Amino acid sequence: MRVSADLIGYIAAFLTTAAFLPQCIKTIYTKEVSGISLSMYVIFVSGVLMWLWYGIIQDSLPITIANAITAALAIVILWIKIKYTYFR
Amino acid sequence: MRVSADLIGYIAAFLTTAAFLPQCIKTIYTKEVSGISLSMYVIFVSGVLMWLWYGIIQDSLPITIANAITAALAIVILWIKIKYTYFR
Numbered sequence: 001m002r003v004s005a006d007l008i009g010y011i012a013a014f015l016t017t018a019a020f021l022p023q024c025i026k027t028i029y030t031k032e033v034s035g036i037s038l039s040m041y042v043i044f045v046s047g048v049l050m051w052l053w054y055g056i057i058q059d060s061l062p063i064t065i066a067n068a069i070t071a072a073l074a075i076v077i078l079w080i081k082i083k084y085t086y087f088r
Numbered sequence: 089m090r091v092s093a094d095l096i097g098y099i100a101a102f103l104t105t106a107a108f109l110p111q112c113i114k115t116i117y118t119k120e121v122s123g124i125s126l127s128m129y130v131i132f133v134s135g136v137l138m139w140l141w142y143g144i145i146q147d148s149l150p151i152t153i154a155n156a157i158t159a160a161l162a163i164v165i166l167w168i169k170i171k172y173t174y175f176r
Contacts, residue, residue: 008142010138022127032123039110054096068107 015068022074033081041078048074101154108161121169129166136162 027033048071053061115121136159145150 005142005145008145010130010136012138012142015131015138017135019132022131023125026125026128028121030123033106035120035123037111037119040107040114043103043110044107045101047100047107049098049103050100050103054093054100057093057096067159077152 002072003005009059010062017070017073020070023074027035027077027080031080032082033084035076036081038078040083041081045071045078049065054080059084098150101150105154105158105161108158108165112161112164115165115168119168119172121172124165124169126166126169126173129162129169133159133162133166 027036051067052071053062055061055065055067063073115124136155139150140155140159143149143153143155
């Protein structure tokens with residue numbers, strides 16, 4: 001039961017991290033940011049950075065790696081959102 | 089150290105769950121879905137449902153509750169994305 005629970009957790013972590021890759025690519029190429037919520041990405045990036053901190057102090061490599069990747073992708077989306085909303 | 093780590097984890101979970109509320113509200117009211125990645129929400133909802141399953145089999149109430157709320161919000165966004173992309 002433990003092995004299968006761990007496997008489900010790893011698949012879950014992979015999916016919720018990988019999900020931001022197509023959004024990141026789409027946003028980089030289309031710059032279509034009007035439908036994207038600024039509040040969502042500000043709150044989400046804050047949360048993912050807290051998860052990263054949690055992973056580091058808990059010495060959990062899977063949590064640290066997954067959230068470092070998610071943070072990088074979400075920060076790129078947030079950056080393009082801010083750039084094309086306020087500085088275009 | 090354990091208490092503060094738990095606190096960081098709870099704040100992180102609250103933020104990454106709450107983040108989807110403004111996106112959900114924005115998408116419901118504006119129906120602006122062209123900048124939202126369909127792939128992101130398909131993969132993300134799959135991942136969050138795996139986290140929900142993980143929370144249930146691990147008997148973890150925080151993981152279960154956080155992912156149930158995130159799943160509900162992300163499914164609404166995904167539903168509106170599909171509806172206004174293919175059936176408008």
